[in-house]
Amino acid sequence: MNLVMVVHGPEVFDAGDVERLIGLLSPRRVLVAGVMARTAAEESGLSVICTDERPSVVLAALSGRACLVNRGKTPKSGRIFGEIVAGRLPGLVHVETSSGTVYRWNRGDRDLAEEIVRRTGYDLVHAKSTGDRGDGVREIRGCIPGEAVFVNGIVIGTATAETVILSGENGALRVVSGLDPKPHGLEKLLRAGLPEIRKAWCKSGPVRSAPPRQGERASRTGRVAVIDHCGHALYREIGEDVCGVLAVGDDTTAVCGHICSHSGIPVFGVVDGDADTIVKPGYAPGSVVVEVQDGRDDDIGWELAASRDLDPSSWEEWVEETLRILAGRVRIVVDRRGE
Template sequence: MRTSSAADERRLSIGVVIHGPEVVDTGFAHQALEWLEGHGDVVAVLGGTMGRVAIIDAGLEGRVDISRRRSPSQSVQDLQHSDLTVLMNHAKSRETGLVFGSIVASRARPTNPLIQVDSGGRFVAALANSSERSNAIAEGLASHFGFEILDALMQYDDLRQEGDVMVRRVWGVLPGERISVNGTVIGTATDTHVEIMEQDGRIVGARGIKLKMHGLEKLPYVDLRSAILRSGSVRRTAGMLKPRLCSLRTGRNGRFAIIDHAAEDAFELASDASFVITIGDDTTAIAGDVLSRLGIPVLGIVDGDPDGICNGLVMPDRSVIVRVREGNDDIVGKAIKAISEKRRPSSLEEALNMVREAAGDRIVSVIRCDGRR
């Protein structure tokens, strides 16, 4: 009679890295988590930034750790103590999904088995260190969801050095899509092959992009290795889930925060603030979307067309959007920073008065997202 070993009796420990809002919005992340929980002890984390909003809207913040901002490869490294790790995403196409998985694997270099399940490309692939148990999970996922098992790409990286210039490719781009770096739009794609070039912390060129110089001017120091690059909408599946307040909200401490072209950092910078001042159109749109789930109003300083900004985007209740003349959002933003260092506003209304003082006749309109003017 065969005696079971301790390894046979021990439940499988499964780490899960969820990347991007789309895999959550479509309901696949919830379904896959339930299936995996039936086959082992699951620890799930978010890899990336904008997926936080989707996790909150789906009511999964109690099951998926969204407390830390970590890249997908960092999250994979964090879960190397698991028997296996599952990377879960929803790519635009099968090709871009396979490239994404290969890049994550090459950067993370995990010591445990890593498999990818892509609900957009509808495939499962073994990315690293396959084992009998990880192969069984991969086959089970593919069978349960009707996905195809594909061979992973050879190790692939999207970074290369050209002399003193760092070059990084942006995958899955469609012509006409906006390209953003750390939440700031730098231009519009003119080709499917898009590359961004950086030297000494500054974007010095690009291929396949019609650059937006005003956007480039707004970018502070950029480390292209760790920068968040995005093409198209920050949430392609927006509207599939109803926005909701986060059940993990922290207490308000009466302070305010200023977010200046760092929208990807909104959760970390402002999760315990009473209100937030945002500078720039893209920053206000992205940060506002995140902070609406935390119930934190924003005072946004923008210089674009504000028509429908409160209806077309999810903005926190009681927010105020101040539109200034074109090219003046940064100027007004700097003035506000200078004033706030001497006079700390205690409320959003007091901050609005400071903006009026700093902007003067540069103000074009003031829109309150609760309908008041």
């Protein structure tokens, strides 16, 4: 078919969809978009190329035949995701494995869509996207009430409706409807820089439902990478020169622990107990997570990042000295030292 598959999200790997579609479609390349998708892809052992870009950016840069492969948490959310991506492209063929559907968005490649349907047995649906709103308002659709809502990788609250509406105006982010806001999360987002809400990365729900797979222990010497409430930026930081990660924030620690579990990189996490349970936990040997007894994880995280040597001779010695510095101010909630 001389096809490029652009794969989004971890579930499509965890469910075995990518492996099956590779067998059916024989793509010449498989490109992976998304942080947790990269983790699931690496765990799968399949021959793929991981990117740091969004699916729409990856697809827009391609010439020739290409399709988007996705498994939404529900068929409805999968369709909504495809519509969002299609709204940023002239046309799109979208393979949605949660429902066994091939969507031909905005008069995308008809021959390609029909060939994929023939090979997979999926249903073909011709659809048209509405495109992005242009009034500084962002709708996050397909939410399940009670699940976490993210903007640029930071949890800003809990969904109370199927659609969360946000507005970026006058240098502030305003919740219009559908969200029980998390003030600490909004503060972190604004501290990182107010995003242009129409272009921000927004999602809802867990970032991955499958547990991580344990990898081999990484190098015990090297640099300590600091990840402060931006777990989605982790892959840009964990090169071969990294011996461990200082993660600041409950959800950031969970994401870093999950990703680094497969990579074999230990994590020193600083949390304060406001986790949103966005990913199944997992930590590489040598990891420690401490909970702040009085105050916020931000304050101790900043203190450690500013005062501790981040180029230690030994990860184990760095952890022990850090625990001595924090004695009486934190309690250990995860301890994988000596493993």
